[in-house]
Every structure is written in structure tokens, then in C-alpha cells.
Amino acid sequence: MNISIKYFGFIAEVTDCEEETISFSGTTISELLDVLHSKYEALKNNDFQVAQNQSLVPFETEITGKEIALLPPFAGG
Amino acid sequence: MTDKKPKSVFKEGAISSGFIGESIAKHQTKTSIGAHNIFLGQVRADVIDGKTVSAIDYTAYEDMANIKFNDIREAAFEKFDLTCMHIYHSLGVVKAGEICLFVFVSSPRRKVVFEALEFIVEKIKANVPVFGKEIFEDDSHQWKVNN
Structure with a gap:
């Protein structure tokens, strides 16, 4: 399936893009992250959370949504 | 009267003192209010490894941020006896010394707005x-x- 992934903050610097579509055959966020880690080595050293359909989810969550986002630590205010 | 309409939170650039002043003035007609409280977040010129922060460039995951702002608004109205509440956050570049976050709550009574x-x-x-x-x-x- 095709998954749209959004990147923010320093994660977007690592990936050098803010959004991309990835063809993915696994089932969980964690498996998707394995794919991303092999594509972007520097991602491994960075702290981030993952949102699925605009909600934060644990890495073992099954991918059900079309929109995944990698979010670095928040810095509002 | 409770003012719970969804509002746009993000503003491009710094939040001006004029805008903040006008927001206060708009509440003069809401005479059930007895207390306002305001938080202003200001960009600090931190010195890190000898270098001084001159500005912060804000970005957001806007779709999710709007959901979260709405959740916070609903939770606050649920928990506190507020007459109204306004949140504004900057996007883009805000220079050191300028305002990037403006939160404004109003209630009949003062203790509520502090909390x-x-x-x-x-x-x-x-x-x-x-x-x-x-x-x-x-x-x-x-x-x-x-x-």
C-alpha cells in the first residue's frame, strides 16, 4: 500500500523533504520505521514520535491510516 | 454566555501589542466577566555555546495542532467556569523580544482564571x-x- 509520510523540524532536515509517499508491504509503524531507517541512516540517532491520522501512536501500532507523521520534540509557546 | 466557537489559532509572524490590546478592548461588552488573565510567550535571546538566538522560525503539523488546540479548549471549558478563551500562536519567524504565544482567559471570578x-x-x-x-x-x- 502507498503511505503518505510527513516530516517536521529536524526530521525534515534529515530526510531533506517534508512529505513523501512510500510503497510499504508491512503492517506496523515499527516495520515502516525499519524501512525509513535504512533509507535515512541519520534518523536512528534522532528522537521523534509518530502520529497516525493526526494522533500519536506507539510504534507497535498497526498501520490503518493513510497519513503518518514523524514528529520531533514539541517546542510551542 | 459561553464563547466556544472554533477559531483560527495560528498567525503569521509575531503577535503585536496592538492586537493584544484590541483583544482586551473587545471584552468590554461582556460585562459578566470579572477577571481576565493573559499569558504572553516571548522569544528569549538564549546564549548557547557563545551564540545568541536572534529569532525562532515556527512550523507546525497544522492539521494535528488544530485538533489538539480544540481538545485543550474543550477540556478547559469542561474543567473551569470560563466565559471565554482565546489562543493565538505564531508561525514563521518571530524575533527575540517579540510575542509568539497569546493565551487569554476570562471568567466571572479571579481564582478560576489563574488556574x-x-x-x-x-x-x-x-x-x-x-x-x-x-x-x-x-x-x-x-x-x-x-x-
Whole structure:
């Protein structure tokens, strides 16, 4: 399936893009992250959370949504 | 009367003192209010490894941020006897010394607004996906993290 992934903050610097579509055959966020880690080595050293359909989810969550986002630590205010 | 309509939270650039003043003035007609409380977040010129922060460039995961702002608004109205509440957050570049966050709560009574304001600001800092690039005077940068 095709998954749209959004990147923010320093994660977007690592990936050098803010959004991309990835063809993915696994089932969980964690498996998707394995794919991303092999594509972007520097991602491994960075702290981030993952949102699925605009909600934060644990890495073992099954991918059900079309929109995944990698979010670095928040810095509002 | 309770003012619970969804509002746009993000504003491009710094939040001006004029805008803040006008927001206060608009409440003169709401005479059930007995107390306002205001939080203003200001960009601090931190010195990190000898370099001074001159501005913060804010970005956000806007779709999720709007959901989170709405959740915070609903939780605050549920928890506190508020007459109204307004939140504005900057996007884009805000220079050191300028305002990047404006939270404004109003209630018939003062104790409510002290508690509500802290509740709301802490929730914004913890839960809303806003990202800040701290730009130094030499144009290098680092990414801000809330404590």
C-alpha cells in the first residue's frame, strides 16, 4: 500500500523533504520505521514520535491510516 | 454566555501589542466577566555555546495542532467556569523580544482564571505539534525543545 509520510523540524532536515509517499508491504509503524531507517541512516540517532491520522501512536501500532507523521520534540509557546 | 466557537489559532509572524490590546478592548461588552488573565510567550535571546538566538522560525503539523488546540479548549471549558478563551500562536519567524504565544482567559471570578491559564499553557507546550528553529545571529540554527 502507498503511505503518505510527513516530516517536521529536524526530521525534515534529515530526510531533506517534508512529505513523501512510500510503497510499504508491512503492517506496523515499527516495520515502516525499519524501512525509513535504512533509507535515512541519520534518523536512528534522532528522537521523534509518530502520529497516525493526526494522533500519536506507539510504534507497535498497526498501520490503518493513510497519513503518518514523524514528529520531533514539541517546542510551542 | 459561553464563547466556544472554533477559531483560527495560528498567525503569521509575531503577535503585536496592538492586537493584544484590541483583544482586551473587545471584552468590554461582556460585562459578566470579572477577571481576565493573559499569558504572553516571548522569544528569549538564549546564549548557547557563545551564540545568541536572534529569532525562532515556527512550523507546525497544522492539521494535528488544530485538533489538539480544540481538545485543550474543550477540556478547559469542561474543567473551569470560563466565559471565554482565546489562543493565538505564531508561525514563521518571530524575533527575540517579540510575542509568539497569546493565551487569554476570562471568567466571572479571579481564582478560576489563574488556574485555567496555567492548565492551558502547560497543555499547549506538551501536546501541540509546533516546532521551533532557533536561529542564531550568524544564521546557523538548532531545534528548540520544550522542557
